[in-house]
Amino acid sequence: MQIAHLIGDLGFGGAQRQLLLQLTHRANLDVRQQVLTWRDETGHHGIRSQLPEGVRQLHLPKHSRVDPVWLGRLVGHLRDDPPDILHCWLNPASHWGSLAARLAGVPALVTSEFVADLPDWRRAVHRLSSAVITDSQAVYRRLPASSRRLIPPAVEPAREGEIAVLTGRVVLCVGGIHPVKNQLLLVEALRDTEDHLVLLGPVRDREYAAQVRALAGGNVTFIDAVQDPRPFFRRADLLVLPSLSESAPNVVLEAMAYGCSVVASAVGDVPVMLDQGRLGRLVEPGNVRALRTAIADPICGEDGPAWVQKEYSVEAMVGHVESLYSQVLS
Numbered sequence: 001m002q003i004a005h006l007i008g009d010l011g012f013g014g015a016q017r018q019l020l021l022q023l024t025h026r027a028n029l030d031v032r033q034q035v036l037t038w039r040d041e042t043g044h045h046g047i048r049s050q051l052p053e054g055v056r057q058l059h060l061p062k063h064s065r066v067d068p069v070w071l072g073r074l075v076g077h078l079r080d081d082p083p084d085i086l087h088c089w090l091n092p093a094s095h096w097g098s099l100a101a102r103l104a105g106v107p108a109l110v111t112s113e114f115v116a117d118l119p120d121w122r123r124a125v126h127r128l129s130s131a132v133i134t135d136s137q138a139v140y141r142r143l144p145a146s147s148r149r150l151i152p153p154a155v156e157p158a159r160e161g162e163i164a165v166l167t168g169r170v171v172l173c174v175g176g177i178h179p180v181k182n183q184l185l186l187v188e189a190l191r192d193t194e195d196h197l198v199l200l201g202p203v204r205d206r207e208y209a210a211q212v213r214a215l216a217g218g219n220v221t222f223i224d225a226v227q228d229p230r231p232f233f234r235r236a237d238l239l240v241l242p243s244l245s246e247s248a249p250n251v252v253l254e255a256m257a258y259g260c261s262v263v264a265s266a267v268g269d270v271p272v273m274l275d276q277g278r279l280g281r282l283v284e285p286g287n288v289r290a291l292r293t294a295i296a297d298p299i300c301g302e303d304g305p306a307w308v309q310k311e312y313s314v315e316a317m318v319g320h321v322e323s324l325y326s327q328v329l330s
Helices: 016-025 068-080 095-103 120-127 181-188 206-213 230-237 250-257 288-296 305-313 314-328
Strands: 002-006 030-035 056-059 085-088 108-112 131-134 149-152 170-176 196-200 219-221 238-241 261-265 279-284
Touching: 002 095, 016 250, 030 230, 068 095, 068 196, 068 238, 085 095, 085 314, 095 108, 108 314, 131 170, 131 314, 170 181, 170 230, 170 250, 170 288, 181 196, 181 206, 196 279, 230 250, 238 288, 250 261, 261 288, 279 288
Parallel strands: 002 030, 002 085, 030 056, 085 108, 108 131, 131 149, 170 196, 170 238, 196 219, 238 261, 261 279
Antiparallel strands: none
C-alpha cells in the first residue's frame, strides 16, 4: 500500500506533530509513505529533519493562492507515482487534494477538518472523500454523517532531558501570536505579579504581536518556535491557554504529559481533555478576572500523565488511522 500525505508545510503546528507521530509509529500495515508540501519550508523550526527513514518528502512550490500550474504538477505527480490513498491534512490541503485526487484517479481520499462552523463549500469538499477525520468531538458533530471519523489526538509519554533555565514561577503559553490565541488577555492577567510568562510561538499577526509587546513588562519572554519544546514543558509550573477558539489543542495534552498544571478557556474539546475540570482549571474565554483567579489557584497536574497515556496514546491513534486506511480501500 502507498499513502501520500498532502500538507501545506512541515512546521511545528499540531497537525504536523500528529503527522510525524503517525509516520514514526507505524504499527501493522505494510505501507510506503510520502509527504507532499507546497509552502515555504520553516528551516530548523520544522519537523522535516525528523521524518523517519524511508519516508519520501517532495516539495511542490505554490506561487499564488490559486495556481493552476501547481495543481497540474500535483495531479501529474499523483498520476506518475500513484498512491492508493491521498491523506489531506488541514484546509486548504483537503480542498485542493480533493480536486487533484479526482483528476488523477486516486482510489481513496481522506480529508481532515478542525473547524466546527463549516461553510457550505467545505462541506461539499468533504462529501467527495472516502472519510473525513477530525480529532474534536465538537467538530465531529458538524461533519457529514456518512463519512466522518473521530480520532483523538495523541502525545508521547514524557521523557527526561534538558530543562529550560528560567527563574521564579513559570507560566507557559504555547501558540502563534494571534488574536484568536488571546495572549493579550494573559499578559493583562499577569500584570503586577511575580510570575515569569513565556510566550512560545511564532508571530502570526504582526499588528497584534506589537500590541502584546507594548503591554508586556519585564516578566514576559518571547520565544519563536523551537524544534524541541519539551525543555519548556519540563520547567513550566503552569500552562495557560487563553484562546477564544480551539478544536482539540495538542499543547494541552503535551503539558499534561509532563505533569504541568493547566488553565485553559472552556472552548472546543478542552473541557474533554481536562475531564470537565477535574484535571485543570476551565475559564470563560475572554474573562480576565476569571483567568487571573484560576492562575493564582491552579489544580495540581500530577494526574495528567496517566490520564493522557490512557485516553490519548500514540498506539491507539495509529491503530485507528491504519484501521481507517484498510476500510477505505476495502
